[in-house]
Amino acid sequence: MQGGSESTRLTEALGPLHPTRDELDLQAYEARLARPVRVKAAELQRDGRLRHLIFAGQLSPALLDDLAETADQVRVLSKSRAGQDFLRDLLAHRRAMLYFTQPSTRTFLSFTAACQILGITCNEVRDPSTSSEAKGETRFDSIRMFSSYFDLIIMRSPVARLAESCAYLMNDLARSAQRSVPIVNAGSGADEHPTQALLDVYTLQRTFKFENPADSPVSRLDELRGRYGHADLSTGLAHKTYGFCGDIGRGRTVRSLAMLLADYPGVRLVFVTPDHPALRMRDDLRQRLAERGVPVLEVDSFEAPVDGVPAIEAIDALYMTRVQREHDTPADQESLARLDLSPYKLTRDLVARMKAYAPILHPFPRDQHFGEIPAEIDSDPRAMYFRQARNGMWVRAALLAHLLDADGAIERYFHREFREHHIYSS
Ligand code: ASP
Numbered sequence: 001m002q003g004g005s006e007s008t009r010l011t012e013a014l015g016p017l018h019p020t021r022d023e024l025d026l027q028a029y030e031a032r033l034a035r036p037v038r039v040k041a042a043e044l045q046r047d048g049r050l051r052h053l054i055f056a057g058q059l060s061p062a063l064l065d066d067l068a069e070t071a072d073q074v075r076v077l078s079k080s081r082a083g084q085d086f087l088r089d090l091l092a093h094r095r096a097m098l099y100f101t102q103p104s105t106r107t108f109l110s111f112t113a114a115c116q117i118l119g120i121t122c123n124e125v126r127d128p129s130t131s132s133e134a135k136g137e138t139r140f141d142s143i144r145m146f147s148s149y150f151d152l153i154i155m156r157s158p159v160a161r162l163a164e165s166c167a168y169l170m171n172d173l174a175r176s177a178q179r180s181v182p183i184v185n186a187g188s189g190a191d192e193h194p195t196q197a198l199l200d201v202y203t204l205q206r207t208f209k210f211e212n213p214a215d216s217p218v219s220r221l222d223e224l225r226g227r228y229g230h231a232d233l234s235t236g237l238a239h240k241t242y243g244f245c246g247d248i249g250r251g252r253t254v255r256s257l258a259m260l261l262a263d264y265p266g267v268r269l270v271f272v273t274p275d276h277p278a279l280r281m282r283d284d285l286r287q288r289l290a291e292r293g294v295p296v297l298e299v300d301s302f303e304a305p306v307d308g309v310p311a312i313e314a315i316d317a318l319y320m321t322r323v324q325r326e327h328d329t330p331a332d333q334e335s336l337a338r339l340d341l342s343p344y345k346l347t348r349d350l351v352a353r354m355k356a357y358a359p360i361l362h363p364f365p366r367d368q369h370f371g372e373i374p375a376e377i378d379s380d381p382r383a384m385y386f387r388q389a390r391n392g393m394w395v396r397a398a399l400l401a402h403l404l405d406a407d408g409a410i411e412r413y414f415h416r417e418f419r420e421h422h423i424y425s426s
Contacts, residue, residue, distance in 0.1 A: 029165040044167055050403060052167035052183040056194045056256035059201075061237075061263050067198065068205050070398035070407045071391070073414040078117060086413055090406050092119035097150040099143070100126045100186065102158050106364055106389050107186050107195065111154050114397035118406065123150070140169055147173070147181045152403060160189030182403045190250045190327055195399065196363050197256035199392035203384060204237055204317060206391070207359045217381040218357040228356050239266035241306065241314055246321035246344050246372055248273045248281045253363040254321060255285050262292040270297045270311055272304075274339055278332045279323070301343050302350055312353050318360050320346060322367040345372050351380055359384040 032040070037057040044052045050063070059067075077083030096115050100108050108126075115122040125131050125142075133142055139159075143166045146153050155163050163185035174180035187193045206215040213219045224230045232239075242261055244254050248271050261267050269289065273279050281298060289296050297304075302312035312318075323341065351360070362385040366373050377383055401407040 029161075029168060032168055033161050033164060040164075043171060049405075050182075052170065052185075053194055053399065053403070054164045054167050054183065054185045055192045056197045056259045059194065059198060059260055064198070064201050064205070064260070066407075067395060067398045067402060068202050070401055070410055071202055071395040073410050074117065074397045074401070075394045077410070077414060082417070084117075086417075087117055087410070088119040090118055090401070090409060091404055092121075094118075094120045094151045094404055095149065096120050096122040096152045096154060096400070097146040098122055098124040098126075098186075099146060099153055099155040099157075100124065101128050102156045102187060104156055104187065106392060107156065107193075110389070110393040110396050111184075111186065111195075111400075113393045114400055117393070117397045118400055118404075120152075120400065120404075140166070143169065143183075144173070147179055150181060152182050152184065152400070154184040154186050156185075156187040158189055160191040163188050184399070184403070187252060190252050190324070192256050193252040193363070194256050195396060196253040196392075197260050198399065199388065199395050200253070200257045200319070200361060200363070201237070201260050202395040203361060203388040203391045204359070207317070207357075207384060208236055208240070210235060210357070214387065215384075216357065217359060217384075224357055230355070230357070233357070236264075237261065237267070238264040240264075240316040241268045241270060243270045243272060243311060243315035243318045244321070245272040245302070245318065245346075247279050247323045248321075249277070249279050250324040250327045251321045251363075254319065255282075257319065258285065258289060259292075262289055262294040268295045268297070270299065270306055270315060272299055272302055272311060272344065274341065274344065275300055276335065276339060278328070278336070310353070312350050313355070316355060316358050318354065318358060320360060320362040320366075320372050322362075322365065322372055323370055325367075341370070345370070346374065346377055348376060351377055351382060354382060356382075358382055361385055361388050364389060 037055070041058045044050065044054055044058055050058060074087065077087055098108060098111060112122055128134065131137070131142065133139065139162060143153060147170065153166070155166065157163065163183055167183040170180040170183055185192060185194055187196070206212065208216075210216050210219050210221040210224065218224055218228070221233065221235065224233050244258065248254055258269055261269065271281055273281070286296070297306060299306075299311055303310045305311070306314035323336070328336065346360070354360075360373070360377070360380075360382050362373055364385060373385070378386075398407065401410055
């Protein structure tokens with residue numbers, strides 16, 4: 001997002017439809033978008049809490065722990081009728097707009113379900129040809145209109161930094177004492193998908209507690225340390241080697257998750273991808289990871305050595321991705337057609353060589369035509385991707401509760417009413 005990818009310049013990405021008004025607005029945003037992450041993150045907060053969630057760099061390990069705790073409380077409360085009633089009452093006075101102008105299944109539905117859990121009424125615009133954008137309205141006018149009717153805007157757009165610009169628009173409105181609402185980035189171009197990274201981390205947090213058989217391929221840490229010989233294995237996300245496979249260059253979920261993982265001590269990132277300009281890691285991400293001082297290995301095969309063993313045997317968690325064909329240029333199509341991409345698909349044999357406790361994640365959708373994860377792997381205890389998608393609903397509910405200042409009420413109720421009946425096995 002903060003980097004210099006050609007497709008990220010808003011003025012280019014928005015196209016010639018409304019040049020005068022959009023471009024005038026955007027000239028101001030370009031300068032603000034170019035500021036260091038630290039400075040921008042501060043502007044996206046209010047009173048030490050998130051005001052908008054736009055990029056992964058806003059999510060510190062401490063905040064990720066807080067959100068995971070709220071998500072755990074929401075999922076436990078949701079088990080009982082009394083807990084459900086409490087949650088549904090909590091934000092029943094709030095309304096959310098889901099403005100999704102790019103295809104989405106899981107993100108859209110899990111945000112909808114998260115709103116329903118908390119009693120938030122939601123409405124949607126998914127096809128701009130059915131809104132006033134078809135009559136020439138700018139996206140910024142649309143957003144401002146949504147903010148007139150709703151208390152929160154969750155947006156997905158093919159334009160890389162539109163959500164970030166909309167957050168600045170909202171801040172400017174607030175400064176002039178006008179109506180302003182939080183913006184959540186639910187996927188921006190090939191750039192960032194911070195709430196996917198949030199649910200990926202939540203899934204890893206639960207997996208690496210080694211507590212619950214539903215969350216961990218092997219849920220007994222003592223067994224892992226003893227019988228399986230992983231003497232140094234620790235709980236938590238730190239001191240682990242994370243593998244990413246597939247379309248690293250254009251996978252926005254990879255970009256967001258890699259930045260979050262880089263904040264944990266002792267983490268190492270292994271990227272398994274063909275040496276192709278569209279698929280390999282982009283320079284801006286490489287540079288940002290280098291600035292964090294996180295060791296990064298870029299290899300073109302699961303057989304490449306990591307610590308003297310093949311990568312597939314060395315990793316503690318594997319994040320698979322599909323090839324993002326929708327971003328192909330004609331030249332990419334031609335050169336990718338000549339490339340052998342079969343080494344970037346999982347097979348039963350590869351999975352059998354992974355560590356017994358290593359979860360396999362995928363942001364989904366998986367591509368049935370390419371087959372990066374064949375269905376035969378779904379029954380392996382390491383296959384965590386369906387669980388991961390469900391985790392998205394809980395942690396997105398936690399995020400909404402945080403943004404609308406309801407997380408404190410959830411915590412108080414949870415401790416008062418439910419602590420005694422704590423069940424984590426949902
Ligand atoms: N669903 C994810 C996204 O929106 C991953 C993907 O589409 O490949 O980025």
